[in-house]
Each structure stands twice: as C-alpha cells, then as structure tokens.
Amino acid sequence: MVTDFSFIVAHYNYWAVVVLMTAGLYVVVARGNLIKKIVGLNLFQVSVFMLYISMGKVTGGTAPILTGKPEIFSNPLPHVLILTAIVVGVATTAIGLALAIRINEAYGSIEEDEILAADRAAEQQDACET
Amino acid sequence: MLVTALMIIRLRNLFSVVMLSGVFSLLSAGLFVTLDAVDVAFTEAAVGAGVATVLFLAALAFTGSVEKPPASQPYISVLIMTVLAALLIYGTMDMPPFGDASAPIHQHVAPEYIHGAKTQIGIPNIVSAILASYRGFDTLGETGVIFTAGIGVVLLLRAGVPSRRRGKGEAE
Amino acid sequence: MKHHIILRVGAKLLIPLIMLFALYVQFHGDYGPGGGFQAGVIFAAALILYGLVFGLGELSRVAPLPNVITLMAAGWLLYTGVGFAGLVMGGNYLDYNILWSNPMTGQHLGIFLVELGVGITVVATMLAIYQCFAIHQSNELADDEW
Numbered sequence: 001m002v003t004d005f006s007f008i009v010a011h012y013n014y015w016a017v018v019v020l021m022t023a024g025l026y027v028v029v030a031r032g033n034l035i036k037k038i039v040g041l042n043l044f045q046v047s048v049f050m051l052y053i054s055m056g057k058v059t060g061g062t063a064p065i066l067t068g069k070p071e072i073f074s075n076p077l078p079h080v081l082i083l084t085a086i087v088v089g090v091a092t093t094a095i096g097l098a099l100a101i102r103i104n105e106a107y108g109s110i111e112e113d114e115i116l117a118a119d120r121a122a123e124q125q126d127a128c129e130t
Numbered sequence: 131m132l133v134t135a136l137m138i139i140r141l142r143n144l145f146s147v148v149m150l151s152g153v154f155s156l157l158s159a160g161l162f163v164t165l166d167a168v169d170v171a172f173t174e175a176a177v178g179a180g181v182a183t184v185l186f187l188a189a190l191a192f193t194g195s196v197e198k199p200p201a202s203q204p205y206i207s208v209l210i211m212t213v214l215a216a217l218l219i220y221g222t223m224d225m226p227p228f229g230d231a232s233a234p235i236h237q238h239v240a241p242e243y244i245h246g247a248k249t250q251i252g253i254p255n256i257v258s259a260i261l262a263s264y265r266g267f268d269t270l271g272e273t274g275v276i277f278t279a280g281i282g283v284v285l286l287l288r289a290g291v292p293s294r295r296r297g298k299g300e301a302e
Numbered sequence: 303m304k305h306h307i308i309l310r311v312g313a314k315l316l317i318p319l320i321m322l323f324a325l326y327v328q329f330h331g332d333y334g335p336g337g338g339f340q341a342g343v344i345f346a347a348a349l350i351l352y353g354l355v356f357g358l359g360e361l362s363r364v365a366p367l368p369n370v371i372t373l374m375a376a377g378w379l380l381y382t383g384v385g386f387a388g389l390v391m392g393g394n395y396l397d398y399n400i401l402w403s404n405p406m407t408g409q410h411l412g413i414f415l416v417e418l419g420v421g422i423t424v425v426a427t428m429l430a431i432y433q434c435f436a437i438h439q440s441n442e443l444a445d446d447e448w
Contacts, residue, residue, distance in 0.1 A: 010228050010230075011223070011227070013228045014219075015219055015222070018215050018218040018219050019215065020131065021218070022211045022218075023136070023138075026208070026211045027138065027139055029207050030204040031139075031197070032198065033197040033198065034193075035186070035193060036144065036147060039148065039151045042178070043138060043151065043154065046154065046155060046174070046178065053162055053167045055225075056167070056235065057166055057167075057229050058229060058236060059231065061231075062166060063167075064244070064256040064257055065256065066248055066255075067254070072231070073256070074166040074167070075240045076260055077235075077239065077243065078235075079167050080261050080268075082170050083170055083173055084261075084269070086170070086177055087272060087276060088275050090177045091275055091276050093186075094185055094279055094283055095282050095283060097185055098189075098282070098283045098287055101286075102287070104192055105192075110194070
C-alpha cells in the first residue's frame with residue numbers, strides 16, 4: 001500500500017495532463033462550432049506544455065537564473081522548447097480564427113454540419129448540371 | 131483547472147467559453163511558476179490570457195455567439211476518449227518520477243548549457259542564453275513562423291489591399 | 303469608447319507605463335525573466351488597448367498597417383542579418399563569438415540584437431493581426447444595409 005501511494009505521488013502529474021489533454025481533444029472532436037474547436041485546441045496545447053514543464057522540474061530546484069550562489073536549477077531546456085511552442089500556438093490560433101471568419105462569410109454559419117450540408121448540396125447541384 | 135476544462139466543454143455561450151479559456155491560461159501560468167518555469171509563465175500569461183483572448187473576442191464579433199446544441203449524443207467520442215486516456219496513462223507508467231534529479235532528461239545536455247551560460251556567454255538568464263545562442267536556429271525558424279502567420283492573416287482578411295475594398299473609401 | 307471618461311483617463315495613464323514595462327522586459331531579459339517574445343506581446347497589448355479605447359482611426363494614424371507589415375519583415379531581417387554578419391566576418395552562420403574581439407562581448411552583442419529583432423517582429427505581427435480583424439469588421443459593416 002505504501003509503494004502504491006508513492007507511485008501515485010510520483011506519477012500524478014502525468015495523469016492530470018492526460019485528463020486535460022483528452023478533455024481538449026474531446027472538444028475538438030465532438031463539438032461542431034468552429035470557434036469552440038479552436039478553444040479546445042488551445043486547451044490541448046496548454047496541457048502538452050504542462051507535460052513538458054513538469055518533466056523538467058527538479059525537486060529542490062529553483063528557476064534557471066544564475067544568481068552567483070551555487071544551487072540546483074530546474075532543467076532550462078524544456079522551458080526553451082515550450083516558449084517557442086506558446087508563440088507558435090498563438091500564431092496558429094490567429095490563422096485559425098481568420099479562416100473561421102472567412103468561412104462564416106462564405107457559408108453563412110460556423111457550425112460544421114451546416115457547412116458540410118451546404119457543400120454536399122453544391123456538389124449535387126454540380127452533378128445534376130453536368 | 132479541471133473544473134474550467136469541464137465548463138468549457140459544457141457551456142454553449144461562446145463568450146463565456148472564451149473568457150474561461152483566458153482563465154485557464156492564467157491558471158496554467160500560475161502552475162508554471164510553481165514548477166519553476168518563470169519565463170514560460172510570463173509568456174503564457176501575456177499570450178494566452180492577453181492577446182489570444184482579444185483575438186477570440188474580435189472573431190466572435192463576426193460570428194454568432196451561441197453554439198448550436200449537438201445533434202446526437204456523442205457516446206462514441208466519449209468512449210474513444212476514455213480508451214485513449216487509458217492507453218496514455220498506461221504509457222506513462224514507466225516515466226521517471228516527478229521531480230527526480232537523476233532522470234535521463236537532466237543528465238546529458240542541460241548541465242553543459244547551465245555551465246556554458248556562466249563561462250562562455252556570461253548571461254544570468256539561462257533560458258535566454260539557450261534561446262538566443264545555443265538554440266539560435268530554432269528561434270530563427272520560430273520568428274519565421276510568426277512572420278508567416280502575420281502574412282497569412284493579412285492575406286486572408288485582405289486588409290492590406292486597398293484597391294479591393296468594396297465600398298469603403300479611406301480607413302477611418 | 304471615447305466618451306467613457308474613466309476608460310479614457312485610465313488608458314492615458316496606463317499605456318505609457320505598459321510600453322515602458324515592455325521595454326524594460328525586452329532589455330532586461332538577460333538578467334531576469336523576459337526577452338523578446340514577452341516584451342513584444344506586452345508592447346502590442348499597449349497598442350491594442352490604445353486602439354480599443356480611442357478607436358481604430360487613431361490607431362491607424364499612429365501605426366498604419368503598411369508600416370506595421372514592413373516592421374514585421376524588418377525584425378526578421380535583423381535576425382537573419384546578424385547571422386549573415388557572422389558569415390561575413392569569417393565564422394559560421396549565427397556565430398556570435400566573432401562579432402567582437404572578445405568572444406563573450408560578441409555573445410552579448412549577438413543576443414541583444416537577436417532579441418531586438420524577435421521583439422520587433424512579435425509587436426508588428428500581433429498589431430497587424432488585430433488591425434486586420436478590426437478593419438475587416440468595419441469593411442463588413444459598411445457593406446450591409448444595417
């Protein structure tokens with residue numbers, strides 16, 4: 001029982017990240033509104049960041065800034081990767097939102113099933129005309 | 131944070147969903163500070179809770195702000211997500227314990243960078259030293275990605291092309 | 303939003319402070335948390351606040367969109383230019399050690415210029431994206447018979 005509890009304490013960060021990741025993925029897959037899908041994608045991205053940052057943490061460490069005193073630092077390499085990933089994530093979000101706005105102008109709605117129905121209707125019309 | 135994620139799934143008013151995503155980003159920034167990642171927390175708070183929320187609200191001004199209720203109950207999605215979560219949790223069973231200093235991630239390159247930031251570069255902020263000097267090519271590519279995203283948005287929304295603006299003279 | 307006096311006065315007080323803080327974060331990013339990305343986003347937030355409170359016309363007067371797009375490219379050009387300077391002076395691409403006679407000073411100079419380039423690009427991109435969204439809206443409203 002003691003071993004099991006220490007196993008949970010050692011791994012609970014990964015499990016929390018997995019739960020948040022699947023929540024974000026569920027929003028992307030199971031909801032039809034385009035803007036909500038993009039919000040779900042953001043949720044997914046933040047949970048992936050938490051995975052990497054929690055992997056880089058060292059118990060008893062501190063922020064990786066040199067102060068002159070010898071001390072243990074948390075690993076700075078995941079911080080660098082995630083810094084890049086955050087900004088790339090906001091760039092992707094901006095492009096996704098611009099695309100959603102254009103889709104709204106072209107189809108009149110941002111619900112996925114209405115857009116697909118409009119596409120199918122247009123295809124049927126093209127097939128009838130040829 | 132789990133509560134925030136669940137509310138994002140359930141709510142249909144998109145304005146509330148966007149606000150909750152900003153709250154989620156801010157909470158994750160606080161979590162990053164606890165995990166000693168101060169640079170990352172700074173960026174996540176500024177970008178996720180700041181600029182991203184503004185862009186979402188600007189996009190909401192065009193589209194409607196209420197989501198349609200889902201047509202059919204998404205039981206298959208819930209099942210697939212549960213199976214996926216179980217598989218991922220099974221995959222993390224072998225990962226090194228949380229905060230372990232002898233994990234392989236801390237052994238090879240990181241001590242070199244920490245030592246080199248003091249002796250070769252002389253900059254106290256190790257993350258800036260790695261970002262700009264040791265991994266400078268990554269940052270070059272990332273700046274290129276930001277630039278491309280900006281160009282993409284300008285082209286998509288056709289704001290930089292004055293001759294095609296329909297019915298509007300000067301921008302006021 | 304111009305006629306809400308609290309917003310107007312508050313924004314006039316805050317926007318210069320936010321810009322100053324952004325410059326502090328940019329140039330002090332070597333000694334504490336900070337750097338190009340964070341500073342760029344904070345500066346863009348100050349300008350977006352100006353655009354929200356005083357109107358898009360005022361923002362376009364201060365930062366017209368074609369100039370902002372030019373700034374976007376100039377920031378990245380600065381970054382690649384530092385890399386080419388390393389090539390020209392005889393080392394590898396993006397080699398900072400030979401930018402100055404003392405390698406450590408060369409590293410400092412290289413990192414300073416590179417973070418400046420990144421900061422400029424991020425400011426310009428965030429501002430351009432916001433302005434595109436806002437200008438598109440004023441276009442769309444002018445078209446419909448609302």
